[in-house]
Amino acid sequence: MSTRAAPILEIEDLHTCFELDDGTVRAVSGVDLTIGRGEVLAVVGESGCGKSVMARSVLRLIDKPGRITGGSIRVHDADRVVDMVTAPGPELRSVRGRKVAMVFQEPIASMSPMHTLGNQIGESLVLHGRATKAEARTRVVDLLRRVGIAAPERRADEYPFQMSGGMLQRAMIAMALSCGPDLLIADEPTTALDVTTQAQILDLLRELQRDTGMAVMLITHDLGVAAQMADRIAVMYLGSVVETGTTDTVLRSPRHPYTRALLRSVPKLGSGGRERLRPVRGMVPGPYARPPGCPFHPRCEEFMAGRCDSTVPGRVPAPLPAPAAGTDGTVSCLRYEDVRDDEGKAAS
Amino acid sequence: MLAFLVRRLGWMAVTLWAVSLATFFIISLPPGDYVSTLQANAEERGEIMGPAEVAALRDRYGLGQSFFAQYWKWITNIVFHGDFGQAFAWNMRPVSDLIWDRVGLSFFLSVATMLLIWAIAWPIGIYSAVRQYSPGDYAATFFGFIGMAVPEFMLALVLMWVGMRWFGQSPGGLFSPEYQDAAWNLGKVLDAASHLWLPILIIAVSGTAGAIRIIRANLLDELYKPYVVAARAKGLPEWKLLLKYPVRTSMSPFFSTVGWLLPGLISGETIISIVMNLPTTGPLMLGGVLNQDMYLVGSFILILSTLTVIGTLISDLALAWWDPRIRHSYEGG
Known part of the structure; x- marks a missing residue:
């Protein structure tokens, strides 16, 4: 911003x-x-x-x-x-x-x-x-x-x-x-x-x-x-910031899979209680065994084999959800680096 | 607080009464009464006690009467007349005179050792805790354990020998021979001081070692508490922080033991006093026990118990003054 x-x-x-x-x-x-x-x-x-x-x-x-x-x-x-x-x-x-x-x-x-x-x-x-x-x-x-x-x-x-x-x-x-x-x-x-x-x-x-x-x-x-x-x-x-953004954006349209999982695990007011709560999959890894690649990959529902378990994601500007354009805050997830790479390729 | 004090004093009276009864029971356990022991002793020396003298003594101590009558005579004499009876091994001198003669030196030894112990132990204990597992901490721990492990009397003997062999000091006693019977003057005071620092040091060694461990452990308990972190977050310099918060909290053991000085006043450091030939109350008590000098021993036990009970009260009050948590728990009920 x-x-x-x-x-x-x-x-x-x-x-x-x-x-x-x-x-x-x-x-x-x-x-x-x-x-x-x-x-x-x-x-x-x-x-x-x-x-x-x-x-x-x-x-x-x-x-x-x-x-x-x-x-x-x-x-x-x-x-x-x-x-x-x-x-x-x-x-x-x-x-x-x-x-x-x-x-x-x-x-x-x-x-x-x-x-x-x-x-x-x-x-x-x-x-x-x-x-x-x-x-x-x-x-x-x-x-x-x-x-x-x-x-x-x-x-x-x-x-x-x-x-x-x-x-x-x-x-x-x-x-x-x-x-x-x-x-x-x-x-x-x-x-x-x-x-x-x-x-x-x-x-x-x-x-x-x-x-x-x-x-x-x-x-x-x-x-x-x-x-x-x-x-x-x-x-x-696990010791790193995976997503930042304004409160509205992060809570309404989370970009990182971890934020999404976290939000699914708490009840929302007004949802009438029909929606099932889902805890974040798996357990927080032990303190001595930090997973290689993206630290969240063993629990991630959008895990990409061969990439997430080997490449540490960097911090990239996080896109606002469509139809809004532009970015709000940052996210550390390879899915968004793809987007950036694709955009980069398209531009060149 | 006043209610607490009144309640405590009431319980003290009850405790002391129970102690006095138990004491008298114990000292009247050995077979034969006081006067027959005296007679036997006199006969050993080839003397004979006159029947009038024997009767007077029997009457004075109520011998031949019931246990409670004897107890009553004994305890009322003590409480109302300050008369603790006589010590037969000391030519029938009044027990109170014997003890009073030696209280000064015993008290001086207790206070001086206590001060020395805490003066050495505080800085070392604090250092040991703050620099835990540093070489200095290990050194303090090492020497601390040695100090605790070496028996006092051995240390006394070794140091006396060293003092005599290399420094030409006359071993033991309170005075060098030339001052033994001299009137008090500066020279005599200095001579006494030159004899006293050694026992003070020896008694302090094991006490210091223990105190260092206590201070270190107490301080380690406090050093990483959230309130220390919170105080650090305010921007306090480390040493100021240390003294104001964790050290202050860990000082409590000092106040809870300060009352132990009182019994020390009369118990004297028996072993060291015997080894180093110091006229404190300790050897007097030991002699009384060995000779079955019942009124001397009874007086000692009674005075020791009284001082212990009073000392505990003083400790509790000092601790309440020092620690608001204790103070408020007293006020609460």
């Missing part, structure tokens, strides 16, 4: 590996992604497809034995570009929490049980010079009120174990927003919460996104959440 905003984050050919005793797990294997300013991008995929590891790699939060082994992660600051893969410590820390903040999956485990909410939220304010220690408390109370926590003055002095998961996730969001980041990475922010609370948290996130104009990278395995929140969707499979 040509009207895209200036990028805030560009991930290029990112590789993150875990060196385990039994071998190397390539959790993220050649991810390319771009997020524009103010854009909401949902990254979807099955459990274990590398979404979370990719998200954590952005802030270089991979614990041993994991390691980023290649690629670049460029964060665009006001007057400079920071490559998070190679940035030295101080530069890395000036991005963490200030330009790019993160909300984690389990709010209860992600807060220290030994410190009050006020202490943990005010910390980044003081750290990044947004407030003095004396001002921090007022700011924390404001932030807690902003994310819809009742009696914020009292809550600021309480400990995480005194609160519910939903309230803590609000507090985590307040913590992430404290320094006014340009990009918020939300890693499955609602997975650990019950359904009603999930909806509230998503509403809050969307509202805050509109008000602040920050970009959001939403990691989720829930296509419904993605549909509700995102401007664009990126679909991941």
Whole structure:
């Protein structure tokens, strides 16, 4: 799309590996992604497809034995570009929490049980010079009120174990927003919460996104959440992005066979329940046995013998479904490389 | 919190009463009573105790009366008059005097060793956990296990020999011979210090080794928790992050053992004190046991139990002060 905003984050050919005793797990294997300013991008995929590891790699939060082994992660600051893969410590820390903040999956485990909410939220304010220690408390109370926590003055002095998961996730969001980041990475922010609370948290996130104009990278395995929140969707499979595009296109007319299979496995509202749900064929391959060629080929219903099991598909612009012309996003599938090759042949 | 404290103090009183009863039962188990043992001892030395003296002693300790009457006399004397009885092996000196004479040194040894243990163990333990499986970690683990495995008394003997052979130090004891009977002055204090660092070091070796392992294991449990990652995502520098979050959480064992200092005050480091000839309370207690000096031993057991119970309370309170989770569980009920 040509009207895209200036990028805030560009991930290029990112590789993150875990060196385990039994071998190397390539959790993220050649991810390319771009997020524009103010854009909401949902990254979807099955459990274990590398979404979370990719998200954590952005802030270089991979614990041993994991390691980023290649690629670049460029964060665009006001007057400079920071490559998070190679940035030295101080530069890395000036991005963490200030330009790019993160909300984690389990709010209860992600807060220290030994410190009050006020202490943990005010910390980044003081750290990044947004407030003095004396001002921090007022700011924390404001932030807690902003994310819809009742009696914020009292809550600021309480400990995480005194609160519910939903309230803590609000507090985590307040913590992430404290320094006014340009990009918020939300890693499955609602997975650990019950359904009603999930909806509230998503509403809050969307509202805050509109008000602040920050970009959001939403990691989720829930296509419904993605549909509700995102401007664009990126679909991941086995550590790579297989398809990107605007939310409408990806959900209504998916181009990659994996996206199609994924969509067939979730119920659609209004289909009257007559349509049978079909799970994605087969199982996610074991972590050490990455299939050759296209990683999805053993489960693909449009598998082309002799090609898909030997050639790794590249990323090509993804065509819009007929009758629309043009492309929207990208897709990594040999079927579309055929189209491009054919077009190429026809043109020459 | 107040309700918790009141409840705890109530249970402490009950526990101590039970302990005192059990203690008295144990010390009155050996055949023959206190005075007949005294008489026998006197006869061995060729002395004879006068009937008046014997009767006075029998009356004082309520001998010949029922078990509970004897217990009542014993415990009321202790509680209301601070009178723990007499130690016959020490010329009938009051037990309380004997113990008090030695408490100072025992306490000093306990506190100094504890401080030394944690001062060495914290930095090494933290390093070991943060750089897990690094050469430094392996070295700390190696020396830690050696420290735990070598018996204290052997280390004491070897070091005393080294001190005497190469540094001309008089082995053992609290003072060099020339200061033994001198009045207190700077020289005597320095002399005592030069004798004391060795036992402190020896006692600390095995404790340090254990503490390093505890700190390392606790910290490893915390280091990779989501809240540490979340704090890192805020942009905290590594060392600040480490000290504020995982180290803080892993400090709890220190607070839960700080109360153990109290019983150490009176138990003394028995083995080391005997090997190195230090006048702490440990050898006194051992002597009392060997001589069946019932009031001395009974007093020790009673005081040790009391201090243990109080120490546990202090630990619990310290832990509540340190860890809000514990604090709130107390308040909750």
